[in-house]
Each structure stands twice: as C-alpha cells, then as structure tokens.
Amino acid sequence: MKKRILIISPKNDYSRNILLRETLNKRYHLSIFYFQGNFFLKNFKLIGIIFLKFDLILIQWPLWSSFFTINFLNFFMKKPIVYDAFTLISEDYDDDRKSKSSVIKSFYYGIEKYILRTCNALITDTKYHKSKILKIRPNNSNVEVIEVSQKNFVNSNKINTKPKINLIHSGANKKLHNITGIINLINDLPKKIKDKIKLNIVGWDYYDSHKKLIKKYNLENNIIWIDRPSYKKLLNLLKKSDIALGVFGNTIKTDNIITNFMVSSCNLGKVIITNNTKAAKYYLGNNKGIFLLKKPSKFFFKKFLNKYINSIEFRKKINGESKKIFYKNFNSLDKERKILSFFYKICN
Numbered sequence: 001m002k003k004r005i006l007i008i009s010p011k012n013d014y015s016r017n018i019l020l021r022e023t024l025n026k027r028y029h030l031s032i033f034y035f036q037g038n039f040f041l042k043n044f045k046l047i048g049i050i051f052l053k054f055d056l057i058l059i060q061w062p063l064w065s066s067f068f069t070i071n072f073l074n075f076f077m078k079k080p081i082v083y084d085a086f087t088l089i090s091e092d093y094d095d096d097r098k099s100k101s102s103v104i105k106s107f108y109y110g111i112e113k114y115i116l117r118t119c120n121a122l123i124t125d126t127k128y129h130k131s132k133i134l135k136i137r138p139n140n141s142n143v144e145v146i147e148v149s150q151k152n153f154v155n156s157n158k159i160n161t162k163p164k165i166n167l168i169h170s171g172a173n174k175k176l177h178n179i180t181g182i183i184n185l186i187n188d189l190p191k192k193i194k195d196k197i198k199l200n201i202v203g204w205d206y207y208d209s210h211k212k213l214i215k216k217y218n219l220e221n222n223i224i225w226i227d228r229p230s231y232k233k234l235l236n237l238l239k240k241s242d243i244a245l246g247v248f249g250n251t252i253k254t255d256n257i258i259t260n261f262m263v264s265s266c267n268l269g270k271v272i273i274t275n276n277t278k279a280a281k282y283y284l285g286n287n288k289g290i291f292l293l294k295k296p297s298k299f300f301f302k303k304f305l306n307k308y309i310n311s312i313e314f315r316k317k318i319n320g321e322s323k324k325i326f327y328k329n330f331n332s333l334d335k336e337r338k339i340l341s342f343f344y345k346i347c348n
Contacts (some may be wrong), residue, residue, distance in 0.1 A: 004029045006054040006079075008046075008066050008072045011036050015260055016086060016125075016230065017060045019332055020068075024337045026060075028347075034159055036065045043069045050077060056347050059119075061086035067115050077288075080120040080233050082347050088112060088129060091253035112136075121346045126279050128256040142199030142343040147283070148263045149335040153235075155268045157320040160242050165305075168238055169245035170202035172263040176247040176338045179203060179210055181297075185248075187217040188298045188306065194222060196309050199245075200237055234261075238268055242315075243308070246274025248293075258283045259311055263330045266290075269320035273304065281327050 005024055010016055010144065011034040024030060030072065031052055046069045049057075057074070061084045074081060087114040093104070113136055119309050121142035130145050139141075154254060160166075171177035179201060183312050186199060202209065202224060214223050216280045226237070244265035247254050262284070265272050269289070274280055276292040284290045291304050307314050 001269060002027070002029045003056070003245055004031065004054040005056045005343070005347075006030075006052060007058045007060060008034045008035050008063055008070065009033070009060045014061075014150060015264075016084075016148060018334075019149060019151075020058070020060065020084070020146075020339065023336045024334075024343060026096035027340055028320075028343070030212050035063050040064075046073065048254060048325065049073065056343070057081045059083045062092075062110070064089055064115060067119070071118060078178075081118075082121045082123065082343070082346060083115060085122050085124045085129065085133060087125070087253065087257065088132065089115075091251070091256070092117065093311055102312070109144065121342075123342070126256055126258065126283070128279060132256075142346065144338065144340075146339055148258055148260050149262055149327060149330045149332045150260075151332050152326075153267045155239070155323075157269045158233065159312075159315050159319050161315075163309065165197055165242040165309060166240060167199040167243045167245060168202065168237075168241040169199065170234060170243055171247065171259060175251050176249045176253050178254075181248045182211060182245055183210065183213050183217065183219065183223065184299060185301050186219060186222055189302055190201075193305055193309060194304065197222060197305065199223045200226055200241065202229060202234055202237065218340040233267075238264060238270065243272065244270045244272050246272055246280070247277070248275050248297075250275075255279060263326070266322040266330060269323035269326075271308070271318055272322055273301065284322075284325055287321055287325050289318045289323075290325065299306060 005028045006031055007021060009032050021030065031054060033049060044068065046066065051075055057070060057079055059070065059081065067083065069338055070081065078307060090109050093108040116136045119316045122133060123144050123146045125148055127145055127148065130143055133143050166184070169179070169182055186194065199222060212224055214225065246262045247259060254275065258279050260283060261276065262272060273293055276294050280292055292299055312337060
C-alpha cells in the first residue's frame with residue numbers, strides 16, 4: 001500500500017518544486033496544499049490539514065513561514081516533517097538584503113536555527129549548504145543534497161554566425177545577482193563590442209533602480225528589461241540567446257549556490273559566464289563552454305566577448321559544451337533515485 005505525503009507548496013512553476021512533486025508521485029499518494037494569499041488567512045487554512053490522511057509532510061521552498069503553524073499542528077498529528085532548505089534564510093536576509101539592524105538579523109538567524117533543528121529531515125541544494133546545516137544540527141544524518149536538477153531538454157545547438165550576439169541574465173535578489181554590476185560590465189565595454197551585443201535582463205526585483213541606471217548610461221539599445229515572465233517564456237528567451245550570464249554578487253550565498261537559471265543554461269548547452277565562486281568551481285568546473293570570470297572582471301569579460309564575437313571557430317569549439325556538465329551534475333533522472341531513497345528512509 002502506497003504511503004501518503006502531504007506537500008505544502010507555493011502555487012508557482014518553479015522547476016525544483018515541480019520535479020520533487022513529479023518524482024514523489026511515482027511512489028506515493030500526494031496531497032498538495034497551496035500556501036498562498038494573505039499571511040494570516042493562509043496559516044489559518046492550514047488547520048484543515050488535521051483532517052487529511054498522510055504519513056509525512058514536505059514543506060517546499062520558499063515556505064519557511066508555514067513551518068510554525070505546521071509544527072504546532074504536528075503536536076497532535078505526530079508526522080515526520082521534511083523541510084526543503086533550498087536556500088538558507090540567513091543568506092536570503094543577511095546577504096541579499098543586507099539589513100543593518102542587528103535585531104532583524106538575530107530574528108531571522110533564530111528562525112532558521114529553530115526550523116533546522118526541529119524538523120525531522122532536510123533537503124538542500126549544494127554540499128556547502130549541507131555543511132552549514134550540519135553545524136546547526138550536528139550528528140544528524142537526515143540531511144540530503146538534492147542539487148538543482150531538471151528534465152533533459154532537446155536542443156539543436158545551432159551556432160549563431162552573425163556578427164551580433166544575444167546575452168541573457170535572469171534572477172532576483174539585489175546582492176546575489178548584482179544586476180547593477182552586470183549593467184556596469186556592459187557599460188565599460190568598448191563601443192566596437194557594445195554595438196554587437198544585446199542583453200535581455202529577466203528580473204523580479206529593483207526594476208526602477210536598474211531601469212534608471214540603463215537610461216543613465218544610454219544603454220537602451222543594448223539592454224532590454226523583461227519583468228516577471230513565465231518559466232516557459234524564460235526558456236524561449238534562453239533558447240534564442242548565445243551567452244547566459246550567471247551570478248555576479250559578492251555574498252556568502254553567491255559563493256554557495258548554483259541557480260536554476262544556470263542549470264537551464266547548461267541543459268540547453270549555452271555558453272555561460274559567471275563569477276568564479278566556490279560552488280561554480282565544484283559544480284560547473286573546467287568546461288570549454290563555461291567561463292568562470294576572474295578579477296579584474298572588466299578585463300576578462302571584455303577579452304572573452306571580443307574573442308567570441310570575432311571568431312566563429314571559437315563559437316563552434318565551445319557551443320554545446322556545457323551540456324556535458326548538465327549530464328554530469330544536474331540531470332533529473334540521476335536525482336530521482338536519490339530523492340525516492342531518501343523519502344523511503346524517512347517514511348519508514
């Protein structure tokens with residue numbers, strides 16, 4: 001008889017959440033509670049889960065705010081709780097937002113410690129986050145790394161032989177992605193390179209400040225801002241691009257993660273330029289199609305784009321190479337066994 005899992009999920013098309021649900025559905029009966037809307041109302045509606053039949057609760061990212069109500073109700077239900085610490089709360093609020101208030105910082109650090117120590121099991125995205133989690137809840141084996149992974153996309157890897165090239169970046173969080181830094185990198189390019197590139201920035205945060213900066217630098221012909229598209233539209237934009245720009249921030253979180261967008265870029269065999277971070281070196285590694293940007297960033301960024309624009313042979317050499325990294329580290333077929341094995345252990 002199949003075990004039952006109750007999934008507390010945001011109503012979005014984030015690929016990590018979809019993959020977990022689709023994988024678990026192969027072995028378990030799933031009930032999904034969409035945690036959305038007014039903060040007080042959605043927590044009040046959670047009371048209804050008491051009347052559902054299930055053997056385990058999975059709280060998906062980024063629904064840490066549901067944990068307290070669920071944990072209170074679990075006093076009566078006594079079911080194991082698995083929490084997806086895809087990103088850490090302390091990194092989100094300390095590194096991305098850079099709050100100057102020590103009270104706010106302590107508040108979010110306290111929330112994180114409570115959740116990580118209280119839940120029965122955790123999944124996270126990189127070995128670096130697992131290391132941080134185990135410092136908070138030592139001697140606990142119920143922490144599994146489920147890297148950002150996706151189903152394999154069919155892609156043609158057609159090479160753009162035209163003089164002009166298309167770049168794309170996608171992401172939220174001001175400090176993590178450092179879109180300001182990306183705009184500055186484009187602005188500092190010599191005119192002969194700048195005239196041959198177009199950058200689509202797919203953003204979810206700080207639209208006005210970035211748009212003002214683009215206007216200040218007279219980059220309206222080089223940079224197009226696309227606000228909050230669907231995941232399907234984002235993939236279509238990525239397919240039409242030559243180079244994907246990863247993360248360019250200088251935070252602890254930047255150093256510890258591989259974004260979903262970078263995995264999608266590998267999946268489509270796109271050339272990737274991203275900061276030379278700890279996680280990038282480990283998960284993306286030395287690959288012809290992935291350029292880990294060293295300092296001084298402006299110099300190496302310009303040097304790489306100049307070579308890419310002016311050498312069709314160079315484009316042919318590196319085009320599609322990042323797909324090898326996808327197969328090595330991010331293919332969902334390889335993660336399914338790990339996911340199912342981990343949940344089997346917790347359920348039994």
